[in-house]
Amino acid sequence: MADSFFSTIQARRSIYAISAASPIPDSRIIDLVQKAVLHVPSSYNVQSARAVVILKEDHKKLWEDADSAAKAALPEAVYGFLAPRITGFKGGYGSVLFFESQEDLDGLAAQHQAVAPFVTEWSDTSSGMHQFAVWTALKAEGLGASLQHFNFLAPWAEKITEDYKLPKDWKLKAQLVFGTPTGGPAQEKTFKPIEERVKVFGQ
Numbered sequence: 001m002a003d004s005f006f007s008t009i010q011a012r013r014s015i016y017a018i019s020a021a022s023p024i025p026d027s028r029i030i031d032l033v034q035k036a037v038l039h040v041p042s043s044y045n046v047q048s049a050r051a052v053v054i055l056k057e058d059h060k061k062l063w064e065d066a067d068s069a070a071k072a073a074l075p076e077a078v079y080g081f082l083a084p085r086i087t088g089f090k091g092g093y094g095s096v097l098f099f100e101s102q103e104d105l106d107g108l109a110a111q112h113q114a115v116a117p118f119v120t121e122w123s124d125t126s127s128g129m130h131q132f133a134v135w136t137a138l139k140a141e142g143l144g145a146s147l148q149h150f151n152f153l154a155p156w157a158e159k160i161t162e163d164y165k166l167p168k169d170w171k172l173k174a175q176l177v178f179g180t181p182t183g184g185p186a187q188e189k190t191f192k193p194i195e196e197r198v199k200v201f202g203q
């Protein structure tokens, strides 16, 4: 039955008020990320997705570094807006960083030249699917998470690659920040009329 699948999907929200605690062991968090990376599909089964799980003190340092990078690179007003958000991320339990292997994608483009122009788009599509799977799975296990895109801070992304000795072809796509939810329900969400968004023909 798809109903329980969609109940789980519906329960996932962006949760920003989180603490530096987890209701599940680290081994379970790692298991969920591994399951997503194994089973979420990719174009031509290229399996270009990579994930890095960063927990506890390392997580805190990750976002301290983001704060330093943002302060150094951004206009004061933009930094002023982002700083309290970064402080909130720093107060979480962990982050899952999503990467795509450029080497794998280049290999795919070389092997299937007719579809080479689409490889980047499909890589982003598949990465988003991975992000969604982990986000939803963490929620199902009692964690709250939000999806971030601080990869525009290039020096920060480079520092992550250096600090964790990651392959240089891994391109950072998104960061999922998580912890135990502390602040009640998620923000109110409105929905556009579904009839305007889903069309059916030939029924």
Ligand SMILES: Cc1cc2nc3c(=O)[nH]c(=O)nc-3n(C[C@H](O)[C@H](O)[C@H](O)COP(=O)(O)O)c2cc1C
Pocket: 012, 013, 014, 015, 128, 146, 147, 148, 149, 186, 187, 189
């Ligand atoms: C592709 C994508 C990119 C997003 N980027 C960010 C982001 O950079 N920062 C952020 O706080 N939320 C980000 N979000 C969260 C959306 O704002 C959020 O999912 C949307 O408002 C619906 O709310 P919900 O997640 O509570 O259902 C992103 C979501 C998606 C799907």
